[in-house]
Amino acid sequence: MALLMNASAVVLLPNAYLCPSNHTCQRRFPFKWPSDIPERAIFASTSATKSNRRIETLESVEEGIDGEMAGEESSTVTSLYSFSPVSLLLFGALPGAGNLRSIFGPFVELVKSWDLPEWLVHWGHPGNMAVVLFAMGGYGTYLGFRIRFSDNLEEKAMAKDLHPKLLGGMFFFFALGATGGITSLLTSDKPILESPHAVTGFIGLALLTIQTLLPTFFQGNSGLRNVHGILGSGIMTLFLLHAVLGLQLGLSY
Numbered sequence: 001m002a003l004l005m006n007a008s009a010v011v012l013l014p015n016a017y018l019c020p021s022n023h024t025c026q027r028r029f030p031f032k033w034p035s036d037i038p039e040r041a042i043f044a045s046t047s048a049t050k051s052n053r054r055i056e057t058l059e060s061v062e063e064g065i066d067g068e069m070a071g072e073e074s075s076t077v078t079s080l081y082s083f084s085p086v087s088l089l090l091f092g093a094l095p096g097a098g099n100l101r102s103i104f105g106p107f108v109e110l111v112k113s114w115d116l117p118e119w120l121v122h123w124g125h126p127g128n129m130a131v132v133l134f135a136m137g138g139y140g141t142y143l144g145f146r147i148r149f150s151d152n153l154e155e156k157a158m159a160k161d162l163h164p165k166l167l168g169g170m171f172f173f174f175a176l177g178a179t180g181g182i183t184s185l186l187t188s189d190k191p192i193l194e195s196p197h198a199v200t201g202f203i204g205l206a207l208l209t210i211q212t213l214l215p216t217f218f219q220g221n222s223g224l225r226n227v228h229g230i231l232g233s234g235i236m237t238l239f240l241l242h243a244v245l246g247l248q249l250g251l252s253y
Contacts, residue, residue, distance in 0.1 A: 100182060100192060100193070101186065101192070104179075104182055104183060104186055105186075107183060108183055108186045108187055111183060111187050112187055121184055121187050121188065122184065122188065122250065123250065124180070124184065125177060125180045125181045125184045126243075126246055126247065126250055128173075128177060128180070129173075129174070129177045129181075129243070129246070130243065132169075132170055132173045132174060132177065133170070133239055133240075133243060136166045136167070136169055136170040136173070137166075137167065137170045137236060137239065138236075139166060140162075140163055140166030140167040140170060141167075141232060141233070141236050143159040143162055143163040143166065144159070144163050144167075144229065144232055145229075146159040147159045147160055147163060148225075148229060164215065167208075167211075167212075167232075168212065170208075171205075171208045171209075171212060174201075174204070174205060174208065174239075175205060178201055178202075178205065181198075181201070181246075188253065190253060195245070195249050196245045197242060197245040197246045197248075197249045200238060200239075200241060200242040200245060201242055203238065204235060204238050204239050204242055207231065207234075207235050207238070208235060210231070211228065211231055211232055211235060214227065214228045214231070215228065
């Protein structure tokens with residue numbers, strides 16, 4: 001076999017075709033160029049065939065790449081995870097969920113029989129507690145700071161009268177609201193003590209109980225006033241976190 005080189009193609013031809021006329025060649029396979037196909041047409045056909053093969057190969061490679069990219073895009077999943085260790089703190093100190101379910105069971109069945117709107121059962125407790133926290137708790141905290149830092153005797157007297165009433169009312173409505181939150185979860189057939197919202201609520205109520213008792217020991221121990229102010233600010237911060245966790249819980253189902 002022999003090679004014929006062209007600018008656009010390479011053609012393999014038998015040696016018989018290329019034997020010079022003045023030399024003797026052994027022709028095992030006699031070859032004669034077809035008279036009806038010009039040499040130029042052979043080269044053009046070969047070049048076109050190879051060009052088509054190159055195009056088909058490039059197209060198949062591009063299709064494979066596009067397919068892989070599409071597969072990667074379709075298999076891409078974005079997951080958002082939220083973890084809070086608060087639910088593990090003091091979990092053993094909480095009352096058993098089974099006991100609470102048995103206690104609240106008759107009232108839960110009564111609420112279900114009322115056929116209340118779903119949005120009211122779901123968001124009634126958060127709405128009420130938000131009003132108590134920001135209206136009574138927020139203003140009551142402000143009055144507590146006015147008692148400590150105001151130079152106006154009349155304002156200070158008014159704050160001393162109203163501050164314990166507002167925060168005492170907040171404690172009462174928070175304790176009452178806890179029963180409403182448990183009822184809301186049980187009505188929706190949801191767990192009641194597994195969430196960080198429940199844990200922070202129990203801790204907040206316990207601290208509010210201590211905070212309510214502290215003023216009875218103020219006389220003869222002025223340092224407790226500082227403890228009262230610092231603890232009150234911490235309790236309000238805790239209940240703000242409690243509200244955020246409650247909103248997260250409400251949006252989770």
